[in-house]
Structure formats: C-alpha cells, structure tokens
Amino acid sequence: MSKFVPFGDLTGQKLLLATFFLALANFMVVVDTTIANVAVAHITGSLAVSTTQGTWVITSYAVAEAICVPLTGWLAGRFGAVKVFASCLIGFTTFSLLCGLSNSLEMLVFCRIGQGLFGGPLMPLSQTLLMRIHPPEKHAQAMGLWAMTTVVGPIVGPIMGGWICDNFSWHWIFFINLPIGIICVLGVLKMLKPAETPTEHVRVDVMGLSLLVIAVGALQLMLDLGHDHDWFSSQLILSLAVISTFAFAIFIVWEATEKNPIVNINVFRHRGFSIAVLTMGFGFGAFFGSIVLIPQWLQTNMGYTATWAGYVTATMGLGSVTMSPVVAKLSTKMDQRALASFGLFMLGGVTLMRAFWSNDADFMALALPQILQGFAVPFFFIPLTNIALGSVQPNEVAAAAGLMNFVRTMGGAIGASLSVTIWDDHSSIARSEMVSKLNVEPTLSELTARGFSQETALATISNLVNKEALTLAADHVFLVFSVIFMAGAMIIWLCPKPRKVEGAAPH
CATH class of the missing domain: 4.10.860 (DNA Excision Repair, Uvrb; Chain A)
Structure with a gap:
C-alpha cells in the first residue's frame, strides 16, 4: 500500500480546521432539512396561507435536493470536488439570505428550491473530501464525525427553529446560515485548494x-x-x-x-438492493411525514409554542445518538434483515401509540413515543443501508448510494405532502360526522347560563369540535403510517440473506 501524502501542508491543526469546516457545512445543510418543520405554523400565519401550502416550504427543498443528488458525481468529475463544494456553499448561503427576505409564499418556495439544488451535493461531497484529506487509518474517525453531524443535525433543527421563531421571527431560521456559510466558504477555499480532485470532460x-x-x-x-x-x-x-x-x-x-x-437503474437487478431501497423509501416517507405533522398538530391544537414543539420532536435524539454505534457493531454480527425488521416493527409500535393521542395528553405522553422512536431509527436506517449497498457489485456502490439517497429523500417529500393532505381532508370528514351526531342544545344552555352570549357559546363549541376533529385526523394519519412500518418489517425478509459488510456505515 502506498504511503498517504498530505495535500499541501494539510496536517496537524490545518487538517483539524479543514475537517471542522467540512463537518460544519454538512451540519448546516442537515439542520436545514428539519429547522423549518416547527416554523410552518409561524410561516403560514405570517404569509396568510393554509397549512397544506405551508408544507411546500419543506417539500420543495427536499425535492430539489433529491433531483440534484444524482448529479453530484458528474459535477465533481467535470469541475473538481472542492470547486463544486465551495460553489454550492455560496449558492446555498445566497438562497438562505433570499429565503429570509421572502415576503410571499411563492418567493419563499422558489428560494427553498434554490437552497435544495445547491444543498444536494454538499452532503455527499463533504463525505468524499473528508475521506480524501485523511489517511486511510483515520477514515473511521472522520466518518464518525460526519455521521455525528448527520445524526445530531435533525435533533438540533427543531429546537433551534422553535426558539428562533418564538423569540425573533421565522426569517431568522434562514439568516443564521449566513455567518456559518461565509465562514465555511472562506475556510474551504483557503484550506482545501491543494486537495482538488482531477477533472475530465464527461458528457452529462x-x-x-x-x-x-x-x-x-x-x-x-x-x-x-x-x-x-x-x-x-x-x-x-x-x-x-x-x-x-x-x-x-x-x-x-x-x-x-x-x-x-444520470441514474444507473441497472442496480435494481439485485433483489436485495431493490427490496431494501423500496423499504427505505416507504419507511422514511412514514417517518418524515410524522415529524412534519407532529409540530403542526402540537402548535395548532395543543397550544404548544414552536420552542416546546421543537423539544417534543427532538427528544428522539438521545436514542439515535446512543444506539447508532451499537447497531453498527451488531450489523457485523447478526442477520441485518432481523435488525431492520425489529427497527421497523418498533417504529410501527411507537407510531401506533400516537394513534391514541388525545387533546388532554401531557408532555410525557407525547414525548415517550419520540424517545422510543429515537432508539428504533438506527435499527431501521443502518441495516437497510448495509443490505442495499452490500447487495451490489463493488464498482456499483457509488451509483447505488446516490440512488438510495434519491429514493429516501423523495420518500420523505412525498410522506410530508401526504401526511398534511390526509390530515386536512380527514379533519373535514371527522368534523362533519361529529356535527351530524352532536346535540348542541344542552351545552349551549349551560354556557349561556354561565354568562356566555349566544355567539360566544356557539364559537366555543365550534372550536372544541374543530380541535377534536384535528386530533382524530392526526390519529388516522399515524394509524396509516403504523401499517406502512409493519408492512416494511415483513417485506424486508424477501431480501436474500445479505453478505457481511465489515465496517459498513450509513451513507
């Protein structure tokens, strides 16, 4: 094996700084996938649009990111990984500024698409460059840091987004990217130029x-x-x-x-890859749909502030961080189909717990499924990734990883859209059913006897019916998602027994 030669003088403190800038850039992009989840209620109120329309802020980013991921390899090969990484950082930061300046839904969605297009290549390129600048014996530590930013980002996002929305305004969830983006751009251009990858004229x-x-x-x-x-x-x-x-x-x-x-669909000829990626798409759709719906229901129905909605959403972080290294270790010793099936059954179980939520649920009743979900997510994500990438030929791994990320991101965007749509539609159905069976007179008489005017009493009853309808609709969505998780837990057994992938990690 040839001895690793550092790029330029990229050793010691300079190597640490370069690693920090790459990890920070990845962290910024990952945080942006969830920071807007708890801000939807603030955005819809500020821009006077419906909850369904407000979800476009999340789905537009995810779809643009998904479309751009398959282009990453071509862009890096054509222009150089460092140049593309720095250019994408500049584009992402610029569109973050424009998102913060947006005063209409149309402008905000357009700018979120821009964020997604430039943000898509940043995650895979940060991984590529970290591997490039570190010697082989340090790859495990470098990937450990990368994985940590990827796991911690979605936890920090809801808390940070909620706190910013409650104490400043939703515009600042985008403005905070400016100093981080500028620091990362300057750091990457200064430190990583010697590590530029070779380029060639490849047809797109x-x-x-x-x-x-x-x-x-x-x-x-x-x-x-x-x-x-x-x-x-x-x-x-x-x-x-x-x-x-x-x-x-x-x-x-x-x-x-x-x-x-642009997408090597021939990798779908491997049954293990096809089934693992299909399960990943459906499972991530149900998972992401849930974490988009929960903060909106908490703020609309339960009177939670964006900050407290963020706390509830982020309680799953402890389990995810704790179990990720454990599951990675188990993946080298156990049948990964069993691990993935266990994780999916557990996700189905915690989602079923949510299907019994009511309007008088306390914080612990809401947080407990989130905490349990945190322990289940690594069992779902890591073995499925390993099964998928372990099912293809070594020369197909890069294409397979890109395709898997595309399906996962698209699954999340579709899940987010469907969760809010089903919630909205089913709440109207639930309200109509309740109104048709409701005997208003006794309650109306009691409220007027207590000093309420006729109009105020009717408005109070209507508000109670609306809240109950929204909760019943949310429970219905969780029931649907629970069935999807359970189905995935059984479908994964259609995979052939996977080869052991020593040291495999999520991509």
Whole structure:
C-alpha cells in the first residue's frame, strides 16, 4: 500500500480546521432539512396561507435536493470536488439570505428550491473530501464525525427553529446560515485548494436529467396542489399525474439503454438492493411525514409554542445518538434483515401509540413515543443501508448510494405532502360526522347560563369540535403510517440473506 501524502501542508491543526469546516457545512445543510418543520405554523400565519401550502416550504427543498443528488458525481468529475463544494456553499448561503427576505409564499418556495439544488451535493461531497484529506487509518474517525453531524443535525433543527421563531421571527431560521456559510466558504477555499480532485470532460445525460426533473416535479406538484384542486376532478391534477407517469416510464427506458446514465437503474437487478431501497423509501416517507405533522398538530391544537414543539420532536435524539454505534457493531454480527425488521416493527409500535393521542395528553405522553422512536431509527436506517449497498457489485456502490439517497429523500417529500393532505381532508370528514351526531342544545344552555352570549357559546363549541376533529385526523394519519412500518418489517425478509459488510456505515 502506498504511503498517504498530505495535500499541501494539510496536517496537524490545518487538517483539524479543514475537517471542522467540512463537518460544519454538512451540519448546516442537515439542520436545514428539519429547522423549518416547527416554523410552518409561524410561516403560514405570517404569509396568510393554509397549512397544506405551508408544507411546500419543506417539500420543495427536499425535492430539489433529491433531483440534484444524482448529479453530484458528474459535477465533481467535470469541475473538481472542492470547486463544486465551495460553489454550492455560496449558492446555498445566497438562497438562505433570499429565503429570509421572502415576503410571499411563492418567493419563499422558489428560494427553498434554490437552497435544495445547491444543498444536494454538499452532503455527499463533504463525505468524499473528508475521506480524501485523511489517511486511510483515520477514515473511521472522520466518518464518525460526519455521521455525528448527520445524526445530531435533525435533533438540533427543531429546537433551534422553535426558539428562533418564538423569540425573533421565522426569517431568522434562514439568516443564521449566513455567518456559518461565509465562514465555511472562506475556510474551504483557503484550506482545501491543494486537495482538488482531477477533472475530465464527461458528457452529462441531459435527456435523462430532463426526464427526471419533469417526472419528479410533476409528481410533487400533483401532491402539493391536489388538496386545493379537489384531486382528480381537476384537469390540472389529472394532467400532472399523466405527465409524471409518462416521464417516469420514458426515463426508465432511457436510463436502461443510455451509455452514461444520470441514474444507473441497472442496480435494481439485485433483489436485495431493490427490496431494501423500496423499504427505505416507504419507511422514511412514514417517518418524515410524522415529524412534519407532529409540530403542526402540537402548535395548532395543543397550544404548544414552536420552542416546546421543537423539544417534543427532538427528544428522539438521545436514542439515535446512543444506539447508532451499537447497531453498527451488531450489523457485523447478526442477520441485518432481523435488525431492520425489529427497527421497523418498533417504529410501527411507537407510531401506533400516537394513534391514541388525545387533546388532554401531557408532555410525557407525547414525548415517550419520540424517545422510543429515537432508539428504533438506527435499527431501521443502518441495516437497510448495509443490505442495499452490500447487495451490489463493488464498482456499483457509488451509483447505488446516490440512488438510495434519491429514493429516501423523495420518500420523505412525498410522506410530508401526504401526511398534511390526509390530515386536512380527514379533519373535514371527522368534523362533519361529529356535527351530524352532536346535540348542541344542552351545552349551549349551560354556557349561556354561565354568562356566555349566544355567539360566544356557539364559537366555543365550534372550536372544541374543530380541535377534536384535528386530533382524530392526526390519529388516522399515524394509524396509516403504523401499517406502512409493519408492512416494511415483513417485506424486508424477501431480501436474500445479505453478505457481511465489515465496517459498513450509513451513507
């Protein structure tokens, strides 16, 4: 094995600083995937839009990020990993500023798309550059730091987002990226220039990329606009569904026959990879849909501030941080299908616990499923990642990892859209059913006897019915997600017994 030669004088303190800037940049991007979750109620109130429309702030970022992930390898090969990383940091920071300055939903969603497009390559490139600047014997520690920022980011996001929204305004959840982004850009340009990767003129699969953008964009627009346009009774939604279906079909045929595909779909020939990635997509959709819905329900129905909604959401962090190294160790010794199945069953169980939440639930009743979920997530995420990447040929691992991240991110975006849509639709159904069975007169008489005016008494009853309907609808969403987790726990056994992947880690 040839001796590792540092790039320039990238040793000692300079190497530590370079590692810090890469980890900090990754942390900033990961935090941004969840920081907006607890801010949706503030954003919808400030911009006078519905909760369903407010969710576009989350889904637009996720979809743009998902589309850009498959392009990362081509961009790095064509322009150099360090140049692309620095350029993406500049773009991400610029769009963060524009997000904070947004005064309409349209502008905010457009800027979140920009954030996602530039943020997509930052996670995989930070991983690549960390591996590049450290000697092989230090790769495990470098990846440990990278994994820690990836795990801790979603925990810090809701707490930070809630505190900022309650004490300043939602605009500041984007403005805080400015100093971090500027520091990271300057640090990367100063420290990492000697570690630039070689470049070559590689042709990009323009047709494949165009079809991917059209298919994913049409699908997400259909999901985001469907509720407001009464779904398939609308010509627009019907057209979007047809466009998405045809674009996906043509995309699959094109990519299967293209010499340099933007997405190497041939890795789906491996049964283990296909089933693991399918399970990952459905499971992450149910997981992300839940963590988007919970803060909104807490703030709308339970009177929680954004800060306290963030605390409830973030209580799963302890388990995730604690169990990640344990599960990584177990993955080298046990059948990873059993570990993944256990994690999915546990996620199904805690989601089922939420399906019995009521309007008088206390903090511990709300936090307990979150805490248990934190312990379950590593069992779900790490073995599924290992099964997927252990099922493909060594020369296909990079393409498989990119495709898996794409499916996972798309699953999250679709899950977020569906959770809020089902919640909204089912609350209307639940309200209608309650109103049809409600005998208002006794309650109305009691309230008027206590000094309430007729109008105030009716408004009080209406408010109680609305709150109960929203809770019943949220419980319905959790029941649906619980079934998805349970189904995933059984489907994973269709994978062939995976090869042992020594030292495998989540990508």
